[in-house]
Amino acid sequence: MIDTSFFNRVEAAKFAQQHISGLNSEDWAQADVILMGPSRVGKVSIASFLAQSGLKAATMECRPDTPLPVQLSDTSANKVLVLEMHPNVLLRRRKNRVEELRSKSAPILFEPSYCELATIQVETDYLNSLVKRHPEWMGPVDCTHRCLEDTCGIILGKLREHDTN
Numbered sequence: 001m002i003d004t005s006f007f008n009r010v011e012a013a014k015f016a017q018q019h020i021s022g023l024n025s026e027d028w029a030q031a032d033v034i035l036m037g038p039s040r041v042g043k044v045s046i047a048s049f050l051a052q053s054g055l056k057a058a059t060m061e062c063r064p065d066t067p068l069p070v071q072l073s074d075t076s077a078n079k080v081l082v083l084e085m086h087p088n089v090l091l092r093r094r095k096n097r098v099e100e101l102r103s104k105s106a107p108i109l110f111e112p113s114y115c116e117l118a119t120i121q122v123e124t125d126y127l128n129s130l131v132k133r134h135p136e137w138m139g140p141v142d143c144t145h146r147c148l149e150d151t152c153g154i155i156l157g158k159l160r161e162h163d164t165n
Contacts, residue, residue, distance in 0.1 A: 005054060012051035019058035020044055025071040031058045033138075033159060034075065037083035038062060038123045039114070040093040042143055042151070046083070049152045055159070064126035078162060081155060082131055082139035087120040089144050094120070138162060 012032075018024050019031065021044075028034055032055040035043045039061055047057035060069065062082075072080070085093075094115045101108050113119040131140055138158050143151050 008054035009052060012054050012056045015056040016047040016051045022060040022069055025069045028058050028071050028075040030056060031079060032056045034080050035059045035083055036062050036080055038090060038127065040090055040097060041083045041085045043083060045148055046152055049148055053156065062127050063123055077134060077136040080137040081141065081158065082127065082137055084127060084140040084142050086144040087117060087124050090120050091115065091117050
């Protein structure tokens with residue numbers, strides 16, 4: 001059935017696609033949630049899943065060598081939701097991604113340290129320090145041992161809880 005909620009879901013899916021990895025950050029004020037976390041934590045998949053509920057989700061990576069976008073401070077800080085994952089699991093996911101690209105003879109644009117546990121630990125520590133400095137942000141939500149549906153269920157619960165406060 002085509003109704004208002006259908007069009008909301010279509011608009012949310014379009015928004016998620018246009019706001020991957022910090023793209024179009026000038027539109028973040030229109031987002032229902034901004035998903036922040038390290039590379040390979042699952043931000044894009046989560047944003048797509050949330051779009052099925054009609055939620056507009058933007059995603060951005062969080063790295064200590066990259067300053068936070070100015071638009072993040074211009075956006076309501078209570079829209080930021082932090083995603084985290086155990087460093088060893090992130091390492092495995094990153095190695096799998098690099099191997100997948102190699103098998104397709106695709107260019108590998110990651111820095112050599114992308115698949116080093118020490119780099120991932122520095123990123124994790126940086127993210128934790130940001131969470132401590134920004135108690136208004138939601139999360140962190142640990143995605144380590146959760147499937148996509150369970151992670152999104154937790155996020156939807158946090159968003160509902162946040163809306164009632």
